[in-house]
Amino acid sequence: MPTPPERSRSGTRSGAASLDPRKAAILEAVVSEYIGSAQPVGSQHVAEASGVNVSTATIRSEMVALEHEGYLIQPHTSAGRIPTDKGYRFFVDHLADPGALGPPERQKVRRFFDQVHGEMEEMLERASGLLSDLTSCASVVVGPSHDSAAVRSSQLVGLGPRLGLLVLVLADGAVEKRTVEFDEDVPEDVWAGASAHLQAAWQGRLVVEPVHLAGTGDVLTDRVLAAAMGARAALGRDGEPDQVFVGGPSRLADAFDAVETVRSVLAILEQQLVVVTLLKDVLDRGLSVAIGAEHGFEPLASCAVVVAPLSVEGREVGAVGLLGPTRMNYPRALAAAHVVGERLGERIGGTLGVGTDRPDPPTRRTERRATVPGDRRGGRRGGS
Amino acid sequence: MPTPPERSRSGTRSGAASLDPRKAAILEAVVSEYIGSAQPVGSQHVAEASGVNVSTATIRSEMVALEHEGYLIQPHTSAGRIPTDKGYRFFVDHLADPGALGPPERQKVRRFFDQVHGEMEEMLERASGLLSDLTSCASVVVGPSHDSAAVRSSQLVGLGPRLGLLVLVLADGAVEKRTVEFDEDVPEDVWAGASAHLQAAWQGRLVVEPVHLAGTGDVLTDRVLAAAMGARAALGRDGEPDQVFVGGPSRLADAFDAVETVRSVLAILEQQLVVVTLLKDVLDRGLSVAIGAEHGFEPLASCAVVVAPLSVEGREVGAVGLLGPTRMNYPRALAAAHVVGERLGERIGGTLGVGTDRPDPPTRRTERRATVPGDRRGGRRGGS
DNA sequence: GCTGGCACTCGGTAGAATCGAGTGCCAGAT
DNA sequence: ATCTGGCACTCGATTCTACCGAGTGCCAGC
Numbered sequence: 001m002p003t004p005p006e007r008s009r010s011g012t013r014s015g016a017a018s019l020d021p022r023k024a025a026i027l028e029a030v031v032s033e034y035i036g037s038a039q040p041v042g043s044q045h046v047a048e049a050s051g052v053n054v055s056t057a058t059i060r061s062e063m064v065a066l067e068h069e070g071y072l073i074q075p076h077t078s079a080g081r082i083p084t085d086k087g088y089r090f091f092v093d094h095l096a097d098p099g100a101l102g103p104p105e106r107q108k109v110r111r112f113f114d115q116v117h118g119e120m121e122e123m124l125e126r127a128s129g130l131l132s133d134l135t136s137c138a139s140v141v142v143g144p145s146h147d148s149a150a151v152r153s154s155q156l157v158g159l160g161p162r163l164g165l166l167v168l169v170l171a172d173g174a175v176e177k178r179t180v181e182f183d184e185d186v187p188e189d190v191w192a193g194a195s196a197h198l199q200a201a202w203q204g205r206l207v208v209e210p211v212h213l214a215g216t217g218d219v220l221t222d223r224v225l226a227a228a229m230g231a232r233a234a235l236g237r238d239g240e241p242d243q244v245f246v247g248g249p250s251r252l253a254d255a256f257d258a259v260e261t262v263r264s265v266l267a268i269l270e271q272q273l274v275v276v277t278l279l280k281d282v283l284d285r286g287l288s289v290a291i292g293a294e295h296g297f298e299p300l301a302s303c304a305v306v307v308a309p310l311s312v313e314g315r316e317v318g319a320v321g322l323l324g325p326t327r328m329n330y331p332r333a334l335a336a337a338h339v340v341g342e343r344l345g346e347r348i349g350g351t352l353g354v355g356t357d358r359p360d361p362p363t364r365r366t367e368r369r370a371t372v373p374g375d376r377r378g379g380r381r382g383g384s
Numbered sequence: 385m386p387t388p389p390e391r392s393r394s395g396t397r398s399g400a401a402s403l404d405p406r407k408a409a410i411l412e413a414v415v416s417e418y419i420g421s422a423q424p425v426g427s428q429h430v431a432e433a434s435g436v437n438v439s440t441a442t443i444r445s446e447m448v449a450l451e452h453e454g455y456l457i458q459p460h461t462s463a464g465r466i467p468t469d470k471g472y473r474f475f476v477d478h479l480a481d482p483g484a485l486g487p488p489e490r491q492k493v494r495r496f497f498d499q500v501h502g503e504m505e506e507m508l509e510r511a512s513g514l515l516s517d518l519t520s521c522a523s524v525v526v527g528p529s530h531d532s533a534a535v536r537s538s539q540l541v542g543l544g545p546r547l548g549l550l551v552l553v554l555a556d557g558a559v560e561k562r563t564v565e566f567d568e569d570v571p572e573d574v575w576a577g578a579s580a581h582l583q584a585a586w587q588g589r590l591v592v593e594p595v596h597l598a599g600t601g602d603v604l605t606d607r608v609l610a611a612a613m614g615a616r617a618a619l620g621r622d623g624e625p626d627q628v629f630v631g632g633p634s635r636l637a638d639a640f641d642a643v644e645t646v647r648s649v650l651a652i653l654e655q656q657l658v659v660v661t662l663l664k665d666v667l668d669r670g671l672s673v674a675i676g677a678e679h680g681f682e683p684l685a686s687c688a689v690v691v692a693p694l695s696v697e698g699r700e701v702g703a704v705g706l707l708g709p710t711r712m713n714y715p716r717a718l719a720a721a722h723v724v725g726e727r728l729g730e731r732i733g734g735t736l737g738v739g740t741d742r743p744d745p746p747t748r749r750t751e752r753r754a755t756v757p758g759d760r761r762g763g764r765r766g767g768s
Numbered sequence: 769g770c771t772g773g774c775a776c777t778c779g780g781t782a783g784a785a786t787c788g789a790g791t792g793c794c795a796g797a798t
Numbered sequence: 799a800t801c802t803g804g805c806a807c808t809c810g811a812t813t814c815t816a817c818c819g820a821g822t823g824c825c826a827g828c
Contacts, residue, residue, distance in 0.1 A: 042821050055771050060822065078777045078822050119562055153541040157553045165557055169541045173549055177559050178503055249633060250654055253647030262646060263637030270634055426790050439802050444791065462791050462808045 019071075024094065025050045026062050027071055031083045031091040035327050040080030085292035085326065088304065092289050092330050101335040105134050113343055120173050120348070125245045127320070127344055132248025134336040137255070137324035138265075140275050142310070143243035144317040144348065146174045147208050154202040156180070156228055158191040164224070166198075166231045168207060174243075176207060178231040186224055194224040207235060242318070244272040255325045256302070264299055269323070279321045282307050288334065292326045302326060306333040308341030312349035320344065403455075408478065409434045410446050411455055415467045415475040419711050424464030469676035469710065472688065476673050476714050485719040489518050493720075497727050504557050504732070509629045511704070511728055516632025518720040521639070521708035522649075524659050526694070527627035528701040528732065530558045531592050538586040540564070540612055542575040548608070550582075550615045552591060556732075558627075560591060562615040570608055578608040591619065626702070628656040639709045640686070648683050653707070663703045666691050672718065676710050686710060690717040692725030696733035704728065 019027065029050030033041045043056040043063060052059070063081055066072045071087040074080070083091065101109070112130050116123050124143045131139035149170035157165045162182045169175050193216070201211050211232075213225050246269050256262050268274055278297055282290045282305055291304045304326045310318035320341045322333045403411065413434030417425045427440040427447060436443070447465055450456045455471040458464070467475065485493070496514050500507050508527045515523035533554035541549045546566040553559050577600070585595050595616075597609050630653050640646050652658055662681055666674045666689055675688045688710045694702035704725040706717045 040821090044821080056821095057771060057773090057824095058769085061770095061824095064823080074822085076778070078820075079779070080821065152543060152549075153539065153551075155537065155539065155553075157537040159536060159555060159557055165536075165553060165559075167537075167551065167553055167559060169539075169549060169551055169561075171543060173543055173561075173563060175549075175551060175559050175561050177553075177557075179501075179557060248654065250647050250650035253637075253643055253650055257643060259637055259641060259643050259646065262643065263634050266634035266637055266650075270632065424790090428790080440790095441793095441802055441804090442800085445793095445801095448792080458791085460809065462789075463810075464790065 019090065022052055022054070023062055023066055024090075025052050026059055027066055027083075027087060028091055028094070030063075030066075030072060030081055031087055034083055035329055038327060040075055040082050042080035045080070083327075085294065088291045088326055088330070089289075089294070092291070092334075095331055095334070097331065100331065101134075101339060105332075105336070108134060109339055109343065113347065116347075121243060123344070123347070124243060125247075127340060128245040128247030130247075131320060131322060131336060131340055132251055134340075135322055135324070135329065135333045136248075136251050137306075137322040137328060137333060138249050138252050138269060139247040140269075140279060140319075140321040140323065141245045141247070141344075142276050142279055142318045142320070143245070144172055144174075144310070144312075145242045146170055146172065146176065147206065149174065149206070150204050151202045151207060152204075154195075154198045156191050156195040156198060156224070158186065158188055161185040164191055164228075166228050168202075168232075168235075170207065176235055178235050180224075180227045180231045182224070182227060184220075186220065190218070190221050190224060193218070194221050194228065197221070197225060198228060207232070242276055244276055246272070246275070252323070255328070261302060265303060265323070268299055275321075278305065279307050279319045282321075283309055283316070283319055288337070289330065304328050304330075306330070306337050308337040310341055310345045310348065312345050317345070317348070403453075403474065406436055406438070407446055407450060408474075409436050410443060411450055411467070411471060412475060412478070414447075414450075414456060414465055415471060418467055419713055422711060424459055424466050426464035429464070467711075469678065472675045472710055472714070473673075473678070476675070476718075479715055479718070481715065484715065485518075485723060489716075489720070492518060493723055493727065497731065500731075505627060507728075507731070508627060509631075511724060512629040512631030514631075515704060515706060515720060515724055516635055518724075519706055519708070519713065519717045520632075520635050521690075521706040521712060521717060522633050522636050522653060523631040524653075524663060524703075524705040524707065525629045525631070525728075526660050526663055526702045526705070527629070528556055528558075528694070528696075529626045530554055530556065530560065531590060533558065533590070534588050535586045535591060536588075538579075538582045540575050540579040540582060540608070542570065542572055545569040548575055548612075550612050550619075552586075552616075552619075554591065560619055562619050564608075564611045564615045566608070566611060568604075570604065574602070574605050574608060577602070578605050578612065581605070581609060582612060591616070626660055628660055630656070630659070636707070639712070645686060649687060649707070652683055659705075662689065663691050663705045666705075667693055667700065667703055672721075673714065688712055688714075690714070690721050692721040694725050694729045694732065696729050701729070701732070 018024075026046055029046045030041045033045055033049050043059040046059050046063070047054070047056050050059075063072060066087075067074065067081065070084055071090060072081040073084055075082055108130065112126070116126060120143065124141045128139045128141040131137075131141070149172040151168050152171050153167075153169040155167045155169075157167060159165050159179070162185055164180045164182065164186065165177055166180055167175060167177045197213065197216055201213050205211060211229070213229065215222055216225070249266055249269055252265050252269075253262050256265070274297075278295060278300075282288075282295055287294075288308060289304065289306050293301055295305055300323075302325060303323055306322040306324075306328075308320050309316040310320060320337050322328075322337055324333065410430055413430045414425045417429055417433050427443040430443050430447075431438070431440050434443075447456060450471075451458065451465065454468055455474060456465040457468055459466055492514065496510070500510060504527065508525045512523045512525040515521075515525070533556040535552050536555050537551075537553040539551045539553075541551060543549050543563070546569055548564045548566070548570065549561055550564055551559060551561045581597065581600055585597050589595060595613070597613065599606055600609070633650055633653055636649050636653075637646050640649070658681075662679060662684075666672075666679055671678075672692060673688065673690050677685055679689055684707075686709060687707055690706040690708075690712075692704050693700045694704060704721050706712070706721055708717065
């Protein structure tokens, strides 16, 4: 059984970047003060906030060192210090308390999962709401992709004389649909016949899998079936690759004060494909936090991304993510993403029934999943 | 329920609101200049922009009059003038050219409708993208509500031994689904049997309509059916009342410069229920534009809303809306909403087949619209 | 190696001066 | 009557200056 990867918050070997404990304490104080106040932090504040019992002068000289080492910068001479991306990175990697969610938050999470029920899409959407509520960040929830789920039922329903709807129910509870237009009238019983035919042929296979349909003898039925297959082909191609839910974009507005930044980040959140790619990328690199330039996505240079996988039975089927300014509250965000991701994964797994016979899908599709990561680059569905 | 207080300035350009033609020209110039520049407009600019051939002094005195009549205000003494909501209203109601969309925009619309196909949700979503693209406003598309559509097919699909999915296909092409959990194993054939039973009982009725299911004799099947009906009940209750798609929220960020305004407007857009109510309200009051305080929704006092109905065969089944600052480009927004709304309606009607037997809907909660729509046309009217 | 002390920097704020777009008003022209 | 040119006036925005103070770097002494 493939256990979920031990996801270090960085990919970096821990030893190399270690810091004199006092420096570390100072750095940590600067970061957490700055996260709280959004103001450059001076030696005075550090002296008060950090546990270290040294004078401000000492702290100053340490801060000079930290600046040289790239953990801090001064916005201008004679101002306090601000963490660099590297500084945040250190902070995140050396977080003393990785997953503390306050009792009120815990309560919210618990209530959410007590209350949520039934419908996957709805659950994911509301989960994104929960996440942004917990963290005051924008959130992203990427649900399971459907193209690895088997078809449990396929059906052609007549909507009008020349219009039908191809409805596929997948093993993961998703429903895909597509209208099928026709240029001659199709009687009700032909829809039904074609439907039965499809059902027989498709049952248990994947949506994207080519299905061979034997001729039925009835020319109209065959034509309908052909059209349905055409619609199926379209299903695979377009639309978003996954179910994506973005929550609380308005949170971004008070995270940044430059309205232009808000605009551009919002604009990015609108492009779901980009967001999904970003999350998957970060996950594939084994990170759970990407800060500033780390994710290599220029327009989000002033943002940090916190992600947690959504795993069901050890397979990563999706992700939850949080997007905020680099000075976001990492501890809380990490904790929230973690716990919500985990419980959401459990819930998805539980609902779909652990015992669900995922039909072993024939051929290469399986192998693809079976092969262990290692060389898995662009694709999502990463980790071991 | 907030009764529509004074329909007065909506479409009534009855005597009271009419204006000396020169004043009208000046007002119009102020509004359109201000829409363009977002800067208070002075007499000098008006002299250049408006056709009237009078000196700036004359214009000034006219502007004083316009201010007294409430069409303009000065942000501060010795600044230019800015339109009030009433000023915008006049502008909108007396728009010379009701629906001019530039050729490039027309082209975009045409291409969109050529290219879009098949799937209603997808179509609506992409339409909201189109709208915000055309107008640089945030857009809202409210699709047909499903509770007046007949059930074309109902099906119970087993997903796991104790989990099934109730799938309803409606006459309008929508698919509603809901998981049904069970505390004992349900064999495949029971799902199938129950499914057939449901199908027979439900076919052609409304989702929300109570369905009487006779006992089948098989106790397990009966139990499954009961659970399915429970799930159905849940379907009616929760979730958004309609299909709502919001497009281009990031456009709001450059429409307002106060980041706080952006935040609050975004936050409102996140509450789909509120947005839908707002649009319906405006439509019900017979308006196609609601400016500032007109919609009576405090947090959006600095916004204007442009709506157009989505009508199929004369029935309003949804709406498209645009949300922007009160100084938005009304002509363009009106034109865009109008043309997209109209063509979307046609498309929905066309796709669903005009002949589709829609059960006459006594159910729709129509108290709201007690009075017959009658002459429901937008606030803007043709010239003459 | 830490600390207290000190001179220095420089962003932010406050006040004064200035600028200029725009106004209101009025006397005279049309 | 109505419009116009002219004029004094307003007041936000801009610039400049002064100044404060948080914060720094450095250093001599403990």
